[in-house]
Amino acid sequence: MTSPKQSSFWHKLPRPFQVLAPMEDVTDTVFRRIVAAAGKPDVFFTEFTGVDGLCGSRSHIIGRRLIHTPVESPLVAQIWGNTPENYARVAHRLAGQDFSGIDINMGCPIRKLTRKGYCSALIENRNLASEIIHATREHAGHLACSVKTRIGFRSVALDEWIGFLLEHNLDALTVHGRIAQQMSEGSADWNAIAGCVSIRNMHAPNTIVIGNGDIRSQEDIRRRVAQSGVDGVMIGRGIFGNLFIFRKDGVRYEDLPIADRVRALRRHFRLHNRQWGGDRNYHALKKFVKMYLREDAATARFTDAVLNSRNYEHGMQLITEYLAQAADPVEKTERRPV
Numbered sequence: 001m002t003s004p005k006q007s008s009f010w011h012k013l014p015r016p017f018q019v020l021a022p023m024e025d026v027t028d029t030v031f032r033r034i035v036a037a038a039g040k041p042d043v044f045f046t047e048f049t050g051v052d053g054l055c056g057s058r059s060h061i062i063g064r065r066l067i068h069t070p071v072e073s074p075l076v077a078q079i080w081g082n083t084p085e086n087y088a089r090v091a092h093r094l095a096g097q098d099f100s101g102i103d104i105n106m107g108c109p110i111r112k113l114t115r116k117g118y119c120s121a122l123i124e125n126r127n128l129a130s131e132i133i134h135a136t137r138e139h140a141g142h143l144a145c146s147v148k149t150r151i152g153f154r155s156v157a158l159d160e161w162i163g164f165l166l167e168h169n170l171d172a173l174t175v176h177g178r179i180a181q182q183m184s185e186g187s188a189d190w191n192a193i194a195g196c197v198s199i200r201n202m203h204a205p206n207t208i209v210i211g212n213g214d215i216r217s218q219e220d221i222r223r224r225v226a227q228s229g230v231d232g233v234m235i236g237r238g239i240f241g242n243l244f245i246f247r248k249d250g251v252r253y254e255d256l257p258i259a260d261r262v263r264a265l266r267r268h269f270r271l272h273n274r275q276w277g278g279d280r281n282y283h284a285l286k287k288f289v290k291m292y293l294r295e296d297a298a299t300a301r302f303t304d305a306v307l308n309s310r311n312y313e314h315g316m317q318l319i320t321e322y323l324a325q326a327a328d329p330v331e332k333t334e335r336r337p338v
């Protein structure tokens, strides 16, 4: 079985490659630019974006999730929904833009969505999953087509589900090593991910397999790739523990001087405000504060103050005051660009 797209961008990446996971309300264009500057992954994903929304009257609002700049490249647009016609329309539209691929979300376990048959519920609705993949691929033009999923819905279903997906000539398949009912509980099962690679080797050698779940360091990447044989790894929450996680030189974000981290936080606030203004809630920014400051005794009061700040102006005022106070000669000689 030869894929017509085996020369997709996925096939040209270095091995093992590193992907920044799609994370709703986290990996928007602003955060992707921050990560690109801190330590660039080989591939970026957008937040998941509903095809029904993109085809409806609020498409100008939903479509903000797909805003991007050339820095965040290669970029895969992740979409979800369960109307094949809308996948076709959206794929056609995306094919006219500068994305590298389209990814179909068949992994999100949130009950609000799975109750209506969306995302990981497709694991138990294979006919519809198949229709969606065909509709997307047919209209995706030159874009690579991939799926992100889990190892099962109620129980591990490698042959039934992963084997089934691998019959679809996908360019790439990302497997998060948990079943849907687990949500984020327990540990990701990398032996199951190794099982997916075995199925791929036997039945779909042209499909790239990406492993996902609980990777926190470059050392974890080496260990998991050796254990499973995946072509690349995807990292989500690990970025919060170390903004430099994609760097191969072992530098940890927490090793930076505090003032540099606060300046980086200021840059994030400014970029967010410039990009979104009042469109995205200021409080959504606060989830990033601890990524920059961590549980640091020296910054505990400042961190609390920023977390309790009322609005953008108030947050920026606190940051400016902190930096003015911290501007001593030691900090200045230690300055390094982030």
Ligand SMILES: Cc1cc2nc3c(=O)[nH]c(=O)nc-3n(C[C@H](O)[C@H](O)[C@H](O)COP(=O)(O)O)c2cc1C
Residues within 6 Å of the ligand: 021, 022, 023, 024, 025, 026, 046, 047, 048, 078, 105, 107, 108, 148, 176, 212, 213, 214, 215, 234, 235, 236, 237, 238
């Ligand atoms: C806040 C948050 C938002 C997420 N949003 C998405 C999403 O939009 N699309 C998706 O496929 N997965 C989403 N995920 C799942 C992650 O992409 C990833 O599969 C999961 O976090 C496991 O990887 P990790 O252990 O490296 O974090 C999200 C996860 C988190 C924590």
